Amino acid sequence: MIAPTDIPSRTNPQETFVLNLGPQHPAAHGVLRIKMTMDGEYVTRAEPIPGYIHRMHEKMGENRTWTQFLPNTGRIDYLSALHYNHAFVGAVERAARIEVPPRAEYIRVITSELNRISSHLVWWSAYLLDLGGFTPLLYAFADREKILDLLEAITGSRLTYCYFRFGGLCNDIDDAFIQGTRAFVAQMRPRLKMYRDLVTDNIILRKRLEGIGPISAELCRKYGATGPVLRGAGIAYDVRKVEPYSVYSQLDFHIPVFPEGDSMARYRVRMAEMEQSLRIIEQALDKLPAGPVMGKVPRVLRLPAGDYCYAVEAARGRHMVRVVSDNKDIPYRVKLRTPSFSNLSLYEEASKGMMLPDALALLGSLDLVIPDIDR
């Protein structure tokens, strides 16, 4: 809902007040701070102030070896750690021309897609909490728990995974994981239908989201927003399709796109993506080849001098790692292009003139992870 522009107070600074949202606020995720200039219930300016959880990941990359930076990648966006693992090992493999065995690539895809579903489930439950619905969280976390159990059994950790290695994986998957994943896929399909009945079709949710927080494709292009935000604005941009990496080109799936551009479109994109991820997992399990999970890697890793990039489709959009090497065992530069930062950038322009509860509905629909913004 856009505020009428002819209200005199909107131009008078004495009639507005500043609402400080965060860095510690129940409606703001993590420690994001947004300085909102309000005209009554309407937002006239929402200025995001990031930096409260900046940990210098890029600088840390410059003073440790290539291998030693690996655990950092799982802690940038802690909800989709495996995608970030993938981008970094991908960049190094591309630079050092390390060949990855096909089995390892398939397992990377399976685990990444499981991670995508678990990430979307966290978004779903947190978003509905923002909007005032508590119960969906309990359903979503029951399903997420199954994914975490599966991934814990093979990676050893539940959230900040460090599973991929240059040239492959740190260990192979077992039959229990394969059977567990198949059982999970079979269970998850009826659950997604249940989510639709319980929440997506619910009239209260639809009235809260439909037509709220429109983001056009042009606005996304201006700020570099990617992922479900861009696909909810009608652009079928997905790194898995436009720059296929790993074995995604051999798998059959489609990119859900919704042209409406409102919060509901972004919501629907993520719900449809979970279904597609299940499809990808199923196919990858069917095609899973036998063989080693680790390729030939030199004992001391030294990348040839140069500039290398690798992009993956993380749960929040395009995540790209750029590494610059000067032929030493320590990187010269590690640049992390994270999707949440770009997705947050458009918030100031997109939220102008919205009612406060709608502006929060828009903020939640961007699916921000604060360590991913600050990194």
Next chain:
Amino acid sequence: MKASILDVPRGFWSLLVGMRITLTQFFKPVITVPYPHKTLPIPARYRGPIELTADPATGKALCIACKLCERACPSDCILVAGVKLKGEKKKSVTEFKLDFTKCSLCGACVEVCPCDAIRFSKNYNLASTSKEDYIFDLVARLQAEKKQP
């Protein structure tokens, strides 16, 4: 106009569908575990703080104090010292300190170890109020374990 009138019965129906799902949930089995009275099994690959492994024959630590783990650690949280004992080919570890406040459980030390002397423990009850409690002396711990098998 017609659409907004139709919205009322349709919206009401969507609420009923949601309530049916919530009601059926009442008759489903409980899936949570009343921790700490009951705990779940821990998977074999679980990454707890590292511990030293002992040679089953002699009961001594397998570690040869080569310091590879110390160098591989991204967070500088391992400190190893060793001596060469008389009549033995390899060094023996005398000190193995782990600063768990810095450890990120990445497993670089476990992977780099040439003689499988380090493994992940299954210990996760690690709450404490002082920082010193997280500086683990792994050699002393191994010896204490040996005394009470």
